[in-house]
Structures are given as structure tokens and as C-alpha cells.
Amino acid sequence: MRVHKLTFAALAVAASLSLTACQNDDDATGQSDPSAASSEASGGGSGSGDAQQGAEGESGGEGTGGQGTAAGSDSGSEGASGSGSGSGENDKTGKCRTDELKFKAMDATIDGDTEGTVAVELTNGGGRECAISGYAGVDLKTNSGTLSAKRSGEPVVPGTLKDGETVAFGIHYPINDSGGSGVRITGLVVTPPDETKSVTLDWPGAATLPVTDGSGSPVKVGPIGSAGQGG
Structure with a gap:
């Protein structure tokens, strides 16, 4: 136990x-x-x-x-x-087309100038920005046939035009002070740079050009932008 x-x-x-x-x-x-x-x-x-x-x-x-x-x-x-x-x-930027531009030619000769000047304005009415530069083609219609303007040789400046903007170039021609009837101008034909379609405008400058010996055109055209807006 x-x-x-x-x-x-x-x-x-x-x-x-x-x-x-x-x-x-x-x-x-x-x-x-x-x-x-x-x-x-x-x-x-x-x-x-x-x-x-x-x-x-x-x-x-x-x-x-x-x-x-x-x-x-x-x-x-x-x-x-x-x-x-x-x-x-x-x-x-697409180039400015002839159909998109509005053209206006005006007398821009200043008293005392040794030559006459016509300013041509180009206004963009295409509804878009477009590029324009160089020389426009310029032909004067005369009673003796068509007279093509020569380029002035001034430098070309590339540029663009917004819708509604305007640029101008100048046409320079000799004043007829010969006392003779000269060559009568009946119209102005302008072709924008890089375009083939032209427009015909009334010529606003002197009515006649002096008769030349046919050695070359006495009319010169400046590049786009060579004339102030509004002439």
C-alpha cells in the first residue's frame, strides 16, 4: 500500500x-x-x-x-x-493658286520719279494659308502686240499669306516724254509665281510707253513683296 x-x-x-x-x-x-x-x-x-x-x-x-x-x-x-x-x-504649305487670289493694280508713281510704277496687290481669299514668292509673270497688252516684263533681279524672299492677307509687287516702266504717240497700253496680264493661269487687269499707269528700238523690254517687274501694301 x-x-x-x-x-x-x-x-x-x-x-x-x-x-x-x-x-x-x-x-x-x-x-x-x-x-x-x-x-x-x-x-x-x-x-x-x-x-x-x-x-x-x-x-x-x-x-x-x-x-x-x-x-x-x-x-x-x-x-x-x-x-x-x-x-x-x-x-x-500649298502654293497660292490664281483662283484663290484677288488682284488689284494701282498707279504708284511718285512725282519726280524718272520712271512710272504700277503696284499689283495679291490678296489671299482662299480660306487657307498659302505660300507665295518669286516673280509673277507680267505682260502688257499694247496696240503693237504683247510686251513681257523683265525681272528686276532683286532677291526673292519666301513668304506665306494667311487668309485675307495682301502682298504686292511693282511694275516699273519708262515714262513717255518723247512727245510722240508712243505705244498704247490696252491691258495688264498677271500670272502668279509657279502658276499657269493668268488674270487680265485694267492698266492704271500712263497710257503709253515710248517707242523702243526693239532691243529688249523696257518694262521691269520686281519680286513678290517688292512694293508696299496699298501701293
Whole structure:
């Protein structure tokens, strides 16, 4: 019986020790877990908040950035397209066509000049910007036939005309002070640079030119832009 009592006592002590050990382990675990959970909650809360803010920020950034990118892409696309179109228009501006231009010839002779001057204005009425430069073709209709003007040799300056803008060039001719009837001018024919279609205008200058020996045309034409607007 004593042996059994000792055995039971030993078993009880062992059981007690085992229970105490388990409780200590549980306490240690319980103390460790709350601390870790708190840390995670704090870090997780902060991290979760940061993650949430980051997610919101990223979502907002993506939304804004996405919209911005989309808008930028569209804008860029349009800009590129506009830029491409604009650049193309600037680099490849179509030349001014005869049918797009309005012509006006006026006497621009100044008292005391040794020669007469007629200014021809060309106004862009084509509804678009167009390029124009160089020398226009100029022919005078006379009672003795057609007289073509020679180029003055002045430098050519490239230029463009916006819709509604005007540019002018000058025609210079000798004044008939010979006292004779001279060569009567009946009309002015103008062909814009790089064009083949001409327009016929009334001649606003002196009625006649002096008779020449036929060695060359006494009439000269300046390049586009060589006469001030409005004559």
C-alpha cells in the first residue's frame, strides 16, 4: 500500500509539475502572442493604413495618372496629330493658286520719279494659308502686240499669306516724254509665281510707253513683296 501511495504521490507530483509547466508555457505564449499581435496591429495598422493609403494613393495616382496619361496620350496624340498636321502645313504649305487670289493694280508713281510704277496687290481669299514668292509673270497688252516684263533681279524672299492677307509687287516702266504717240497700253496680264493661269487687269499707269528700238523690254517687274501694301 505504501508503494502504491508513493506511486500515486509521485504521479500526482508529476502531474502537478506537468500542469504547472503547461500553464507557464501557455502564459508565455499568451504574453508573446498579444505583444506580437499588438505589434502587428500597430505595424499592421500602420502598415495596413499605409498600405490602404498607399493603395488609395496608388489607386488615386493610377486614376489621376491614368486619366492624366490618357488625357496626355490623347492630348499628345492630338498634339502630335495637330503638330504633325501643323508642321506638315508649315513645311508643305500649298502654293497660292490664281483662283484663290484677288488682284488689284494701282498707279504708284511718285512725282519726280524718272520712271512710272504700277503696284499689283495679291490678296489671299482662299480660306487657307498659302505660300507665295518669286516673280509673277507680267505682260502688257499694247496696240503693237504683247510686251513681257523683265525681272528686276532683286532677291526673292519666301513668304506665306494667311487668309485675307495682301502682298504686292511693282511694275516699273519708262515714262513717255518723247512727245510722240508712243505705244498704247490696252491691258495688264498677271500670272502668279509657279502658276499657269493668268488674270487680265485694267492698266492704271500712263497710257503709253515710248517707242523702243526693239532691243529688249523696257518694262521691269520686281519680286513678290517688292512694293508696299496699298501701293
